[in-house]
Amino acid sequence: GDPELDLPPSPHPLRPVQLEEVRAHGRFGVVWKGIMTDQVVAVKIMPFKERSSWMTEQEIYKLPHMKHDNLLAFIGAEKREENLWLISVFHEFGSLSDYLKGNTITWSELCKIAESMTNGLAYLHDEIPVARGLEGKPSIAHRDFKSKNVLLKDDLTACIADLGLAIKFEPGKSPGETHGLVGTRRYMAPEVLEGAISFNRDAFLRIDMYACGLVMWELMSRCSGSDAPVEDYQLPYEEEIGSHPTLEDMQELVVMKKIRPSVKDHWIRHAGLEALIPTIEECWDQDAEARVSADCVHERLLQIGRTLNV
Numbered sequence: 022g023d024p025e026l027d028l029p030p031s032p033h034p035l036r037p038v039q040l041e042e043v044r045a046h047g048r049f050g051v052v053w054k055g056i057m058t059d060q061v062v063a064v065k066i067m068p069f070k071e072r073s074s075w076m077t078e079q080e081i082y083k084l085p086h087m088k089h090d091n092l093l094a095f096i097g098a099e100k101r102e103e104n105l106w107l108i109s110v111f112h113e114f115g116s117l118s119d120y121l122k123g124n125t126i127t128w129s130e131l132c133k134i135a136e137s138m139t140n141g142l143a144y145l146h147d148e149i150p151v152a153r154g155l156e157g158k159p160s161i162a163h164r165d166f167k168s169k170n171v172l173l174k175d176d177l178t179a180c181i182a183d184l185g186l187a188i189k190f191e192p193g194k195s196p197g198e199t200h201g202l203v204g205t206r207r208y209m210a211p212e213v214l215e216g217a218i219s220f221n222r223d224a225f226l227r228i229d230m231y232a233c234g235l236v237m238w239e240l241m242s243r244c245s246g247s248d249a250p251v252e253d254y255q256l257p258y259e260e261e262i263g264s265h266p267t268l269e270d271m272q273e274l275v276v277m278k279k280i281r282p283s284v285k286d287h288w289i290r291h292a293g294l295e296a297l298i299p300t301i302e303e304c305w306d307q308d309a310e311a312r313v314s315a316d317c318v319h320e321r322l323l324q325i326g327r328t329l330n331v
């Protein structure tokens with residue numbers, strides 16, 4: 022092949038970005054670590070055919086009140102030659118999924134990650150009403166919540182990334198384009214797998230909560246809090262259906278058999294992990310209306326973290 026094609030795209034003359042190395046591959050493109058002036062940045066480079074995801078992500082980030090400690094900080098969006106770029110703050114640890122692959126976590130680290138992650142999700146879901154001429158923030162559903170889309174900052178708090186499938190709900194307005202079957206198969210709620218979702222705000226927020234329960238399970242499965250040895254990192258349902266489940270595999274497992282990731286026996290020998298079990302089960306309830314909200318999970322985590330400082 023042409024060796025030129027393997028080179029990173031040339032930096033823009035006005036906002037020079039030096040691309041250093043590829044850090045992640047996603048469905049929508051490749052994430053590079055780069056240097057912009059004196060700042061380390063993450064650059065998501067997407068092919069032109071992913072322009073709707075590129076547009077959505079920047080539109081969501083540009084909404085009022087979208088700066089929050091537990092949401093990835095957006096820097097800018099650009100068209101460069103053939104590609105579409107999304108530039109954000111860089112986090113050395115990368116995604117929660119990558120971190121759990123390489124590291125176990127203590128109980129206090131679990132509390133910190135889960136608390137900050139649900140704080141970010143609760144904030145995304147929350148509506149800030151317009152008041153006295155001040156701008157509001159619509160309620161936003163993520164629609165691709167998973168451990169790969171949660172990043173860990175240097176202090177091991179979480180921030181939520183990848184808003185390319187997100188939708189906003191403005192009071193009195195229709196959310197626009199809403200076909201149901203989006204997201205990552207493994208993390209799809211039963212009603213999504215069934216193709217049976219109603220297109221209202223609460224239905225979408227509950228779909229995020231199902232996925233949030235799976236991510237909490239991933240955290241618990243890598244927690245060194247109890248006496249038992251910690252098993253190698255596995256994605257949710259990896260034990261049950263392996264690495265490349267088809268839609269049919271997921272439907273059979275999650276919709277028909279109503280299977281969920283296994284709650285480990287040793288968790289009940291750790292007061293903190295034990296206290297979290299009902300909450301993850303309420304996140305992934307088959308009945309979407311029975312699921313807990315992100316704000317409720319966040320409150321419970323604060324409570325459990327305070328009382329069970331084990």
Ligand code: ADE
Binds near residue numbers: 113
């Ligand atoms: N992977 C995806 N986005 C990232 C970011 N902002 N920083 C580090 N790794 C990432």
